[in-house]
Amino acid sequence: MPQRGKxxxxxxxxxxxxxxxxxxxxxxxxxEAANFEAAARGHGFIGRSGYDxxxxxxxxxxxxxxxxxxxxxxxxxxxxLSLWADIESLMAFTYGGVHSDALKHARRWNxxxxxxxxxxxxxxxxxxxxxxxxxxxxxxxxxxxxxxPFHSSSPMLLTVIPRRSIAAx
Numbered sequence: 703m704p705q706r707g708k709x710x711x712x713x714x715x716x717x718x719x720x721x722x723x724x725x726x727x728x729x730x731x732x733x734e735a736a737n738f739e740a741a742a743r744g745h746g747f748i749g750r751s752g753y754d755x756x757x758x759x760x761x762x763x764x765x766x767x768x769x770x771x772x773x774x775x776x777x778x779x780x781x782x783l784s785l786w787a788d789i790e791s792l793m794a795f796t797y798g799g800v801h802s803d804a805l806k807h808a809r810r811w812n813x814x815x816x817x818x819x820x821x822x823x824x825x826x827x828x829x830x831x832x833x834x835x836x837x838x839x840x841x842x843x844x845x846x847x848x849x850x851p852f853h854s855s856s857p858m859l860l861t862v863i864p865r866r867s868i869a870a871x
Contacts, residue, residue: 709748710789711831714820715767715781716812717774730780730811733804740800741784746791750784751833763832770817780812783833785825792822 720726738758741747751762762783771779786792795801825831 707827708824709785709787709827710792710822711783711785711825712792712820712822713781713783713831713833715770715779715817716808716815716819717771717776717779718811719813721776727811729807730804733800736800737804741795744791744795746787747795748785748787749830750782751830761833762830765833768817770815774813781833783831785831789822 718724718727718730722731738750741750750759751765752759754761754765765778765781767779767781771777786795796805823831
C-alpha cells in the first residue's frame with residue numbers, strides 16, 4: 703500500500719560466480735538491459751541510480767559495497783538502488799515478466815548469499831537515497847533485538863537510513 707508522501711527504496715546486492723564478462727554469468731549479462739527497461743516501464747517505478755562512468759541514469763552518490771564483497775576477489779558486484787511507489791509495485795516487477803525469468807536462473811550466476819539479499823526502507827518523496835556502505839548492512843546481519851525483521855507483510859518495520867535531497871543532486 704502506498705505511504706503518503708513516501709517512496710519505497712530498495713538496495714540489492716549479490717556476488718557473481720565469475721567475472722561479469724565470463725561465460726558463467728552470460729545469462730545475467732544478456733538479461734540486464736531488459737530488466738532495467740522492464741523496471742522503467744513498470745507500474746509504480748519512480749527511478750533508479752545509474753553507475754558512475756556508465757551510460758544511463760545519474761549515479762546517486764558514490765557506489766560502495768557491503769563488507770560481504772571482501773575476500774570475494776571482486777572490486778565491484780551486481781547491485782541496484784531504486785525507488786518505487788509502493789511494495790506491491792515492486793513485488794509485481796520482481797516476481798513477474800523478464801525479472802521473474804532471471805530469478806529462476808540466478809543460482810547459476812550468483813554465489814549463494816550468506817547475507818540479506820536486499821534492504822528496503824521508506825524515503826520522503828522529495829529525496830533520493832544514496833548508495834549504502836557496509837555499515838548499512840551491519841544491523842541486518844547481527845543479532846540486534848531492537849530492530850524487528852522486515853518482511854513484505856509488515857512494511858512499516860522499515861528503517862530509514864541517511865539520504866540526500868533531490869535538490870542537492
